[in-house]
Amino acid sequence: MHRHQHYEQDHRQDHRKGRRRRAGRPLRAVAPGAAVLLAAAGCSSGGSGEAAGGTAVIALIQEPGVLSPMFSSQSGSELTEAFVVEPMFLTRPDGEQEPYLAEEVPTEENGGVSEDGLTVTYTLREGVTWSDGEPLTAEDLAFTVDVAQDPDGAALPDPEYASVESTEVVDEQTLEVTMSDPQPGYLQLFQQILPEHEFDSTAVQADDPQARMPLGTGPFVLADWASGDQITLERNEAYWRDPELPRLDGINVKIVPEAQTALSGFINGDYDTVFFFTAGDLAEIGEAQADGAQAEIATVPDMVGSVEWLWLNHSDGGDPDTPHPVLGDPAVREAIDRGIDREAIIDDVLKGYGTLSGSLVYSGIGASELEPPGHDPDAARRVLEEAGWELGSDGVREKGGERASLRFQTISGDQTRALYQQIIQQDMKDIGIELNIENVPSNRLFDSRDEGGLLASGDFDIAMSRDGLFPDPAIWLEVFASRTIPSEENPAGFSYSHWSNEEYDELEQTAATTIDPEERVEAVREADRIFTEERVAIPIYASAAGYAWNPTLTNVETDYWDGIWTPASSAEWALSAE
């Protein structure tokens, strides 16, 4: 079963990890007018004129348990994917894949994918070596699959590995992978490759030194990890890509658990950048910039940061057979959609660091750029009146004895969120819907059904969180398919909506099993249309992708799905000589 990988991007209290390919966008914002754009043009200031060497300093807000992404469930391990571990395919901001460690992207045209879609051939580039000098071969690829599938090991692999039936090492550079079903996400495999020569068996345990500090092919090597204090990365002297790279001598990652301290430290010049900034941070950095602080803020065109959603519970307390007494009424959902003043949120709270978004799939393959309806409280009130929701004496609408009074919950501790929560609450009050804000720790919202997680057990009315940023929509669409709704029979299930629609289910299945890209995009767009028309969930705003770093750090390219957090970018970083 494909597990939905939820990644609450902006909330640093969430220790869950998001695979960077399918989630986990560091939240950025649109650059203020005066900022330097280093993005799509891919230009760097001065080219190779920078002083080589020097050690960059990065602040890390959430320290993971282990650094190898294959064995970690926390987001901090993605740092490794930025410097040490390299992927087969590199994703660009629009979701397109390029070969990186691979020689080429396997497709049906070039014979890399068989006609029935079940066999994919992965070819490695020649001359790639691990940082200890050993060559990277197809044996390592096969080994990675074995470790991912070993039931006695502690690996926490991407869901795509579950579809692999068998592998065959054709030669040093080539691996043939046979799937049990056509797997459109075949390019999501091998984001991390494990070095076979460093392991004794495929049943890798969590305390294996490779799980803690993995070996990679990337520009930097994990040299030391003083838990709670800092992680030291050193230059990979044997970097295969280019003898000039990396330009830096090393990187010190300082663990700063207090987000405010990290941000202030960055503005003060103590850190070159922070893993990672959120929208609220960028607004603050922008203001500090205006006061004279040194910071580069860059935006990535073609890229949208994650969307903040209002998740509406379509069931009555998790009971799949009873619709929600208030939210089950499409008129109410439409009224909420029209009643929210999104512009006010973007302009006043986010200081312009956000855009309007109205579609379910808003990023990557199959993305649509729909806009949500404008702020129209009169229309909202009319819709409610016509549906029979009459204004009570206390200002709250009523229908059939049911008051339009709903719980409104999100993760506690985020001040920016608290601000626009209040705006939404006021907007709803204006149209006669009462929202009671009851924020909770992230565990409470996202825990599984057995643990009493609010979303999973359907014990909520409206919940708010960020999600949906993926280069490939399959995993995202799955969240709203009927089969993932948690229940007694399906305790591991997860749903943000407890909503069920046959047509959507069919389309979602098509998108999950068709290899043909055009067919997939069609199915995705149809599913999106159904979702949006039914107003299953209501999007509030999307952040534009952007990054911030200290101007002493140069050559910082952002034109990737992961922005600056990829070896394609980090190998080029340099410290200017000033």
Place this chain on the structure above:
Amino acid sequence: MTSYRIRRCLQAVPLLLGISVIVFALLQMTPGGPMAAGEGAQSQASAEQIARLRGRYGLDDPLWMQYLKWLGGILTGDWGASFNTGRPVVEVITERLPTTLLLTGLSFGLSVLLALVVGVTAAVRHRTLFDYVSTGLAFAGLAMPSFWFGLMLLFVFSYSLDWLPSSGLADLRFRHEGFAAFLDRAEHLVLPVAVLSLVSVASLTRYVRSSMLDVLGQDYIRTARGNGLPERTVVLGHGLRNASIPVVTVAVLAIPELFLGAVITETIFGLPGMGRLFVESAELRDYPVLLGILLIASVLVVSANLLADILYGRLDPRISYE
């Protein structure tokens, strides 16, 4: 007296066992078991993987069996491995301990020193300006939240004036050697130690002062003065020596806090100490580490109390236990 001490030592054993049972039980009652960090909708781990992990960690055994297994492990030196990182608990704790001890030890030493100086002076110069001012400052220090104070110090000395570094124990860009390294370390410690000392200085000062005032009013002090001893000997040799008895016992009771560190200070200044380890382990439901820390803390508290009682008896010849 000896029999008293032996009795107290023996009583400590069932006390510690009782504490271990309570701690263990309380942890089990908190919502979200140890697998919460790894399961739930967010995690990649499938249901089978979770079941396997539970089996491996023995989480499906009945509670009393889990307790006994854990206790057995503790007594034989196997403190288990962290759920979060897989490393041995002992290693995780001993890695953080030096930083904490450095921080808390320094601030403790500083607090005691300052408290003695200011407290004694305030008592001797009772009802003078010095007394009033120091009392006022002490109350201010007690009232000030350490979180706020820490951020204020950071803002002034680190961000505005750029005199002192804002976090960590050492410079991140350069590796210093020799004396430069010592200076670098000292620079990094100034602010955290100041914050940590704040509250304890305030309360210790008050304590020293009132204890001194008590003693200075005694007859034997007047006798000593009457005998022609220099004032300094009277105050320090006779006065302080007697006044310090309760102060010493208070100080001894503060020893367990040295170990547990100070979460707020460590978080603000990014120091990898025991306090943060404790809080982070609690958040992640990392039971083995939590239990390890709590166990050490309990042992320290019980021992410190025992030590304080015995010490009090030794220092003050008027006291005798039967």
